[in-house]
Amino acid sequence: MINLIEGQAASPRVHDVSCDPGCLWSDQVTVALDAAPDEDTAPRPEATWSADVVRTGLCGTVSPRVVKFPDGMYRVFYSQILPREGFPAGANDYDNATTRILSAVSNDGIHWTPEAGVRLGAEQGGAGDFRVVSSEVVPMADETGRLRMYFECCPGSQSTRNAIRSAVSSDGGVNWDVEPGERLAVDETNISSPRVVFLDDGRCRMYVHQRGVGIVSAVSGDGGTTFQLEPGVRVAQTPPHATHTAFASEILRVGPSRFRMYFAGYSRPQHAAVLTAVSEDGLEWAVDPSPVVSPSGSGVGAAKCSEMCVVELPGSTPDAGRFAMLFEACDGTAVDQRGVWRVACVLSRP
Numbered sequence: 001m002i003n004l005i006e007g008q009a010a011s012p013r014v015h016d017v018s019c020d021p022g023c024l025w026s027d028q029v030t031v032a033l034d035a036a037p038d039e040d041t042a043p044r045p046e047a048t049w050s051a052d053v054v055r056t057g058l059c060g061t062v063s064p065r066v067v068k069f070p071d072g073m074y075r076v077f078y079s080q081i082l083p084r085e086g087f088p089a090g091a092n093d094y095d096n097a098t099t100r101i102l103s104a105v106s107n108d109g110i111h112w113t114p115e116a117g118v119r120l121g122a123e124q125g126g127a128g129d130f131r132v133v134s135s136e137v138v139p140m141a142d143e144t145g146r147l148r149m150y151f152e153c154c155p156g157s158q159s160t161r162n163a164i165r166s167a168v169s170s171d172g173g174v175n176w177d178v179e180p181g182e183r184l185a186v187d188e189t190n191i192s193s194p195r196v197v198f199l200d201d202g203r204c205r206m207y208v209h210q211r212g213v214g215i216v217s218a219v220s221g222d223g224g225t226t227f228q229l230e231p232g233v234r235v236a237q238t239p240p241h242a243t244h245t246a247f248a249s250e251i252l253r254v255g256p257s258r259f260r261m262y263f264a265g266y267s268r269p270q271h272a273a274v275l276t277a278v279s280e281d282g283l284e285w286a287v288d289p290s291p292v293v294s295p296s297g298s299g300v301g302a303a304k305c306s307e308m309c310v311v312e313l314p315g316s317t318p319d320a321g322r323f324a325m326l327f328e329a330c331d332g333t334a335v336d337q338r339g340v341w342r343v344a345c346v347l348s349r350p
Contacts (some may be wrong), residue, residue: 001066001252001311002138008070010141010223012198013018015035015253017312019321020260023292024349025278029301031189032112033078033104035059035080039159041083041090045102046116060091060341061191063248063327064309066109067147067173074106074311076326077119077149077175078343079133092132095157098122099131101149103173108215109324110345116317120176123338125201126165129153134248134307137239141204141223146170148224150206164194164208166224184218184227186210189264192266193248194323194334195308196224197259205236205282209247214238217283225290235285241265241275248307253280261285262292262325264306271295272304274327293327300344303332323348 002014023255034044034051043059060081066199068074076229083090084098091097104112125132131154141144159308163185167176176222183206184191190211198204203221210216218227235246250262255282265275270280273291293305308327316322327347333339 001068001309002180003068003312004070004139005072008139008145009143010139010198010204012200012253015197015251016137017252017254017310017314017321017323018318021078021252021310021321021323022260023288025293026349027296029296029299029329029344030345031109031300031342032345033076033114035061035065035091035340035342036080036082038092043080044116045118046114046226048114049096053319055340057092057334057339057341060089060343061287061343064326064343065137066133066309066311066326066329068109069172072107072314074109075136076104076112076309076343077101077133077135077173078104079135081287081341092334092343097131098129099133101151105302109313112335116331117174117175119173120149120178120314122168125151125167125178126153130155136196137247138196138198138224142169144213147173147268149173149176150196151191152194154190154192155303158190160190160204160210161188162190162192164191164206169260174317183225184208184229184298187230195249196249199253205230206279207249207251209245209260213247213333214242214246215249216271230283232283235261235263235287239267240268241273241291243267244269246275248260250310254312257281262308262310264308265291266306270303270332272306274305274308274325293325293331300331300342301329303337303339304328304330306330320350321348
Protein backbone atom coordinates (compact mmCIF):
# COMPACT_ATOMS: atom_id res chain seq x y z
CA MET A 1 0.00 0.00 0.00
CA ILE A 2 1.09 3.56 -0.71
CA ASN A 3 0.01 5.74 2.23
CA LEU A 4 -0.55 9.43 1.45
CA ILE A 5 -2.11 10.30 4.83
CA GLU A 6 0.95 12.32 5.85
CA GLY A 7 1.10 14.12 2.50
CA GLN A 8 1.67 13.40 -1.17
CA ALA A 9 5.44 13.90 -1.27
CA ALA A 10 7.57 11.17 -2.83
CA SER A 11 9.17 10.07 0.43
CA PRO A 12 10.09 6.80 2.18
CA ARG A 13 7.25 7.63 4.58
CA VAL A 14 4.64 6.54 2.01
CA HIS A 15 5.79 2.95 2.63
CA ASP A 16 5.55 3.16 6.44
CA VAL A 17 3.22 0.99 8.50
CA SER A 18 2.59 1.31 12.23
CA CYS A 19 3.97 -2.17 12.95
CA ASP A 20 5.21 -5.27 11.17
CA PRO A 21 2.27 -7.29 9.71
CA GLY A 22 4.45 -10.38 10.10
CA CYS A 23 3.72 -13.96 9.09
CA LEU A 24 0.35 -14.77 10.67
CA TRP A 25 -2.67 -14.41 8.40
CA SER A 26 -6.19 -15.79 8.68
CA ASP A 27 -7.24 -18.94 6.85
CA GLN A 28 -10.61 -17.33 6.04
CA VAL A 29 -10.55 -16.09 2.44
CA THR A 30 -13.21 -13.69 1.14
CA VAL A 31 -13.74 -12.22 -2.32
CA ALA A 32 -12.86 -8.53 -2.55
CA LEU A 33 -13.30 -8.05 -6.32
CA ASP A 34 -14.93 -10.78 -8.35
CA ALA A 35 -14.39 -11.82 -11.94
CA ALA A 36 -16.99 -11.08 -14.59
CA PRO A 37 -19.22 -14.07 -15.43
CA ASP A 38 -19.02 -15.99 -18.68
CA GLU A 39 -22.18 -14.27 -19.93
CA ASP A 40 -20.61 -10.80 -19.64
CA THR A 41 -17.28 -10.78 -21.48
CA ALA A 42 -17.56 -7.04 -22.27
CA PRO A 43 -18.51 -5.73 -18.83
CA ARG A 44 -18.95 -2.16 -17.66
CA PRO A 45 -16.04 -1.23 -15.34
CA GLU A 46 -18.45 -0.49 -12.48
CA ALA A 47 -20.44 -3.72 -12.90
CA THR A 48 -20.97 -6.17 -10.04
CA TRP A 49 -22.50 -9.63 -10.19
CA SER A 50 -24.00 -12.31 -8.03
CA ALA A 51 -21.56 -14.82 -6.56
CA ASP A 52 -23.49 -17.76 -8.03
CA VAL A 53 -23.41 -16.83 -11.74
CA VAL A 54 -21.44 -19.14 -14.04
CA ARG A 55 -17.71 -18.45 -14.17
CA THR A 56 -15.24 -20.79 -15.86
CA GLY A 57 -12.23 -18.47 -16.14
CA LEU A 58 -13.03 -16.58 -19.34
CA CYS A 59 -12.68 -13.35 -17.36
CA GLY A 60 -10.39 -12.61 -14.43
CA THR A 61 -9.55 -9.94 -11.87
CA VAL A 62 -5.92 -9.71 -10.75
CA SER A 63 -3.00 -7.57 -9.57
CA PRO A 64 -4.39 -5.33 -6.80
CA ARG A 65 -2.43 -2.21 -5.76
CA VAL A 66 -3.81 0.17 -3.12
CA VAL A 67 -3.30 3.88 -2.44
CA LYS A 68 -4.64 5.48 0.75
CA PHE A 69 -5.47 9.15 0.25
CA PRO A 70 -5.27 12.01 2.79
CA ASP A 71 -9.04 11.93 3.36
CA GLY A 72 -8.81 8.27 4.43
CA MET A 73 -10.29 6.84 1.23
CA TYR A 74 -8.62 3.78 -0.29
CA ARG A 75 -8.42 3.27 -4.04
CA VAL A 76 -7.33 -0.07 -5.45
CA PHE A 77 -6.04 -0.33 -9.01
CA TYR A 78 -6.38 -3.76 -10.59
CA SER A 79 -6.27 -5.52 -13.94
CA GLN A 80 -9.34 -7.08 -15.54
CA ILE A 81 -8.62 -9.96 -17.95
CA LEU A 82 -11.02 -10.42 -20.87
CA PRO A 83 -11.17 -12.50 -24.04
CA ARG A 84 -9.40 -10.87 -26.98
CA GLU A 85 -11.17 -10.87 -30.34
CA GLY A 86 -10.59 -14.24 -32.00
CA PHE A 87 -9.46 -15.92 -28.77
CA PRO A 88 -12.58 -16.89 -26.80
CA ALA A 89 -10.76 -18.76 -24.00
CA GLY A 90 -9.94 -15.43 -22.36
CA ALA A 91 -7.98 -15.66 -19.11
CA ASN A 92 -7.62 -19.42 -19.50
CA ASP A 93 -5.40 -18.60 -22.50
CA TYR A 94 -3.58 -15.70 -20.84
CA ASP A 95 -0.99 -15.26 -23.60
CA ASN A 96 -3.80 -14.40 -26.00
CA ALA A 97 -6.03 -12.47 -23.60
CA THR A 98 -6.46 -8.72 -23.27
CA THR A 99 -6.53 -6.63 -20.08
CA ARG A 100 -7.37 -3.16 -18.86
CA ILE A 101 -6.67 -1.37 -15.59
CA LEU A 102 -9.71 -0.47 -13.48
CA SER A 103 -10.21 0.87 -9.96
CA ALA A 104 -12.45 0.53 -6.92
CA VAL A 105 -12.81 2.53 -3.71
CA SER A 106 -13.27 1.68 -0.04
CA ASN A 107 -13.62 3.40 3.30
CA ASP A 108 -12.48 0.42 5.37
CA GLY A 109 -9.90 -1.31 3.14
CA ILE A 110 -11.97 -4.52 3.05
CA HIS A 111 -15.19 -3.80 1.15
CA TRP A 112 -14.74 -2.36 -2.34
CA THR A 113 -16.98 -0.56 -4.83
CA PRO A 114 -15.84 -0.68 -8.48
CA GLU A 115 -15.65 2.72 -10.18
CA ALA A 116 -16.96 3.71 -13.58
CA GLY A 117 -14.46 4.28 -16.36
CA VAL A 118 -11.27 2.60 -17.50
CA ARG A 119 -8.15 3.92 -15.80
CA LEU A 120 -5.84 2.61 -18.56
CA GLY A 121 -6.60 0.53 -21.64
CA ALA A 122 -4.22 -1.74 -23.52
CA GLU A 123 -4.08 0.38 -26.67
CA GLN A 124 -3.66 3.59 -24.67
CA GLY A 125 -0.79 2.00 -22.76
CA GLY A 126 1.06 0.91 -25.91
CA ALA A 127 0.16 -2.80 -25.82
CA GLY A 128 -2.17 -2.82 -28.82
CA ASP A 129 -5.01 -5.22 -28.04
CA PHE A 130 -2.96 -7.30 -25.58
CA ARG A 131 -2.21 -6.37 -21.96
CA VAL A 132 -1.42 -3.61 -19.48
CA VAL A 133 -1.11 -5.09 -15.99
CA SER A 134 0.45 -4.74 -12.53
CA SER A 135 -0.17 -1.05 -11.98
CA GLU A 136 2.04 0.54 -9.30
CA VAL A 137 0.77 4.02 -8.33
CA VAL A 138 3.07 6.35 -6.39
CA PRO A 139 3.44 10.12 -5.84
CA MET A 140 5.65 11.93 -8.33
CA ALA A 141 8.92 13.40 -7.16
CA ASP A 142 8.10 16.92 -8.43
CA GLU A 143 5.90 17.68 -5.39
CA THR A 144 2.96 18.76 -7.54
CA GLY A 145 0.56 16.28 -5.98
CA ARG A 146 0.44 14.30 -9.20
CA LEU A 147 0.59 10.51 -9.26
CA ARG A 148 2.61 8.26 -11.54
CA MET A 149 1.48 4.79 -12.53
CA TYR A 150 4.13 2.28 -13.54
CA PHE A 151 2.70 -0.64 -15.47
CA GLU A 152 3.74 -3.68 -17.46
CA CYS A 153 3.17 -3.08 -21.16
CA CYS A 154 2.92 -6.52 -22.76
CA PRO A 155 2.26 -6.41 -26.56
CA GLY A 156 2.17 -10.19 -27.03
CA SER A 157 2.70 -13.49 -25.27
CA GLN A 158 4.71 -13.73 -22.07
CA SER A 159 7.75 -14.76 -24.12
CA THR A 160 7.57 -11.44 -26.02
CA ARG A 161 9.90 -8.60 -25.04
CA ASN A 162 7.98 -6.16 -22.90
CA ALA A 163 8.74 -3.11 -20.79
CA ILE A 164 7.68 -1.06 -17.80
CA ARG A 165 6.02 2.14 -18.95
CA SER A 166 4.28 4.93 -17.04
CA ALA A 167 1.36 7.34 -16.98
CA VAL A 168 0.61 10.48 -14.94
CA SER A 169 -2.57 11.60 -13.18
CA SER A 170 -3.42 15.07 -11.85
CA ASP A 171 -6.79 14.16 -10.35
CA GLY A 172 -6.04 11.49 -7.77
CA GLY A 173 -5.77 8.57 -10.14
CA VAL A 174 -8.97 8.77 -12.20
CA ASN A 175 -7.61 10.05 -15.52
CA TRP A 176 -4.18 9.11 -16.83
CA ASP A 177 -1.87 10.47 -19.54
CA VAL A 178 0.71 7.97 -20.80
CA GLU A 179 4.30 9.24 -20.79
CA PRO A 180 6.47 8.63 -23.85
CA GLY A 181 9.15 5.94 -23.82
CA GLU A 182 10.00 3.11 -21.48
CA ARG A 183 10.97 3.42 -17.82
CA LEU A 184 12.72 0.04 -17.72
CA ALA A 185 13.40 -2.82 -20.13
CA VAL A 186 15.90 -5.67 -19.69
CA ASP A 187 17.50 -6.83 -22.97
CA GLU A 188 15.04 -9.05 -24.84
CA THR A 189 13.55 -10.64 -21.75
CA ASN A 190 10.16 -10.34 -20.08
CA ILE A 191 9.80 -8.25 -16.91
CA SER A 192 6.70 -7.69 -14.81
CA SER A 193 5.11 -6.56 -11.53
CA PRO A 194 6.94 -3.24 -10.91
CA ARG A 195 7.11 -2.02 -7.33
CA VAL A 196 8.72 1.31 -6.41
CA VAL A 197 10.33 2.22 -3.06
CA PHE A 198 11.57 5.74 -2.30
CA LEU A 199 15.01 5.85 -0.67
CA ASP A 200 16.40 8.15 2.02
CA ASP A 201 18.96 9.64 -0.38
CA GLY A 202 16.29 10.92 -2.78
CA ARG A 203 16.57 8.10 -5.30
CA CYS A 204 13.96 5.41 -5.85
CA ARG A 205 14.30 1.70 -6.43
CA MET A 206 12.09 -0.39 -8.68
CA TYR A 207 11.71 -4.10 -8.01
CA VAL A 208 10.58 -6.20 -10.96
CA HIS A 209 10.24 -9.86 -11.81
CA GLN A 210 12.67 -10.97 -14.53
CA ARG A 211 11.48 -14.08 -16.30
CA GLY A 212 13.73 -17.05 -15.55
CA VAL A 213 15.62 -15.19 -12.79
CA GLY A 214 13.36 -13.97 -9.98
CA ILE A 215 13.02 -10.53 -8.39
CA VAL A 216 15.66 -8.00 -9.46
CA SER A 217 15.95 -4.25 -8.91
CA ALA A 218 16.88 -1.01 -10.65
CA VAL A 219 17.50 2.50 -9.32
CA SER A 220 16.60 5.97 -10.51
CA GLY A 221 18.28 9.27 -9.68
CA ASP A 222 15.98 11.45 -11.78
CA GLY A 223 12.70 11.07 -9.94
CA GLY A 224 11.68 7.78 -11.47
CA THR A 225 11.94 8.58 -15.17
CA THR A 226 14.92 6.38 -16.02
CA PHE A 227 16.15 3.31 -14.13
CA GLN A 228 19.45 1.42 -14.21
CA LEU A 229 19.49 -2.27 -13.38
CA GLU A 230 21.43 -3.11 -10.19
CA PRO A 231 23.78 -6.10 -9.99
CA GLY A 232 22.60 -9.26 -8.31
CA VAL A 233 19.23 -10.82 -7.63
CA ARG A 234 17.05 -9.66 -4.75
CA VAL A 235 15.03 -12.90 -4.47
CA ALA A 236 16.01 -15.85 -6.65
CA GLN A 237 13.69 -18.58 -7.83
CA THR A 238 14.72 -21.43 -5.58
CA PRO A 239 13.12 -24.61 -4.19
CA PRO A 240 10.95 -25.65 -2.59
CA HIS A 241 8.34 -22.86 -2.74
CA ALA A 242 9.74 -20.73 -5.59
CA THR A 243 11.26 -23.41 -7.81
CA HIS A 244 9.39 -22.13 -10.87
CA THR A 245 9.54 -18.42 -10.08
CA ALA A 246 9.51 -15.66 -7.46
CA PHE A 247 7.72 -12.46 -8.42
CA ALA A 248 5.35 -9.60 -7.53
CA SER A 249 6.96 -8.11 -4.44
CA GLU A 250 5.04 -5.94 -1.97
CA ILE A 251 7.43 -3.95 0.23
CA LEU A 252 6.61 -2.19 3.49
CA ARG A 253 8.90 -0.11 5.70
CA VAL A 254 8.51 -1.44 9.24
CA GLY A 255 11.20 0.73 10.84
CA PRO A 256 13.77 3.38 9.90
CA SER A 257 15.99 0.77 8.26
CA ARG A 258 13.95 -2.42 8.09
CA PHE A 259 11.72 -3.69 5.33
CA ARG A 260 9.27 -6.55 4.95
CA MET A 261 8.55 -8.04 1.55
CA TYR A 262 5.71 -10.29 0.54
CA PHE A 263 6.02 -12.03 -2.81
CA ALA A 264 4.51 -14.80 -4.89
CA GLY A 265 6.36 -18.09 -5.07
CA TYR A 266 5.45 -20.64 -7.72
CA SER A 267 6.71 -24.12 -6.86
CA ARG A 268 5.38 -25.18 -10.29
CA PRO A 269 3.20 -23.42 -12.86
CA GLN A 270 0.06 -24.89 -11.28
CA HIS A 271 0.77 -23.91 -7.66
CA ALA A 272 1.55 -20.54 -6.02
CA ALA A 273 1.76 -19.28 -2.44
CA VAL A 274 2.57 -15.98 -0.75
CA LEU A 275 6.02 -15.90 0.87
CA THR A 276 7.76 -13.24 2.95
CA ALA A 277 11.27 -11.89 3.53
CA VAL A 278 12.97 -9.15 5.57
CA SER A 279 15.86 -6.80 4.81
CA GLU A 280 17.88 -4.04 6.43
CA ASP A 281 18.98 -2.39 3.17
CA GLY A 282 16.47 -3.41 0.51
CA LEU A 283 19.13 -5.40 -1.36
CA GLU A 284 19.84 -8.51 0.71
CA TRP A 285 16.68 -10.36 1.71
CA ALA A 286 16.25 -13.20 4.20
CA VAL A 287 13.36 -15.36 3.03
CA ASP A 288 11.17 -17.10 5.60
CA PRO A 289 11.09 -20.83 4.82
CA SER A 290 7.29 -21.19 5.16
CA PRO A 291 4.52 -19.57 3.10
CA VAL A 292 2.26 -17.10 4.89
CA VAL A 293 -0.77 -17.67 2.61
CA SER A 294 -1.15 -20.98 0.79
CA PRO A 295 -3.67 -22.56 -1.59
CA SER A 296 -6.55 -24.06 0.35
CA GLY A 297 -7.38 -26.99 -1.91
CA SER A 298 -10.92 -25.65 -2.29
CA GLY A 299 -12.70 -22.37 -2.84
CA VAL A 300 -11.46 -19.21 -4.57
CA GLY A 301 -7.80 -19.82 -3.64
CA ALA A 302 -7.72 -23.56 -4.25
CA ALA A 303 -4.77 -23.55 -6.69
CA LYS A 304 -2.87 -20.27 -6.50
CA CYS A 305 -2.36 -17.36 -4.11
CA SER A 306 -0.33 -14.80 -5.99
CA GLU A 307 0.32 -11.07 -6.61
CA MET A 308 -0.65 -9.21 -3.46
CA CYS A 309 -0.96 -5.87 -1.67
CA VAL A 310 -1.02 -5.33 2.10
CA VAL A 311 -3.42 -2.66 3.40
CA GLU A 312 -3.18 -1.09 6.85
CA LEU A 313 -6.74 -0.78 8.13
CA PRO A 314 -8.40 2.00 10.16
CA GLY A 315 -7.73 1.68 13.86
CA SER A 316 -4.36 0.00 13.41
CA THR A 317 -1.80 0.96 16.08
CA PRO A 318 1.82 0.04 16.90
CA ASP A 319 0.50 -2.21 19.68
CA ALA A 320 -2.42 -3.72 17.75
CA GLY A 321 -1.81 -3.72 14.02
CA ARG A 322 -4.76 -4.37 11.69
CA PHE A 323 -4.00 -5.37 8.13
CA ALA A 324 -5.72 -6.89 5.12
CA MET A 325 -3.90 -8.66 2.32
CA LEU A 326 -5.50 -8.40 -1.09
CA PHE A 327 -4.16 -11.01 -3.49
CA GLU A 328 -5.02 -12.63 -6.79
CA ALA A 329 -6.48 -16.09 -6.19
CA CYS A 330 -7.17 -18.87 -8.69
CA ASP A 331 -9.65 -21.66 -8.01
CA GLY A 332 -8.00 -24.23 -10.31
CA THR A 333 -11.29 -25.34 -11.86
CA ALA A 334 -10.09 -25.29 -15.51
CA VAL A 335 -7.60 -27.39 -17.43
CA ASP A 336 -4.02 -27.32 -16.11
CA GLN A 337 -5.12 -25.86 -12.76
CA ARG A 338 -6.25 -22.59 -14.31
CA GLY A 339 -9.77 -21.32 -13.73
CA VAL A 340 -11.33 -18.21 -12.21
CA TRP A 341 -8.94 -15.49 -11.02
CA ARG A 342 -10.37 -13.13 -8.40
CA VAL A 343 -8.97 -10.56 -5.99
CA ALA A 344 -9.34 -12.20 -2.59
CA CYS A 345 -8.73 -10.93 0.94
CA VAL A 346 -7.35 -12.32 4.20
CA LEU A 347 -6.86 -10.49 7.49
CA SER A 348 -3.82 -10.45 9.77
CA ARG A 349 -3.91 -12.37 13.01
CA PRO A 350 -2.69 -10.86 16.31
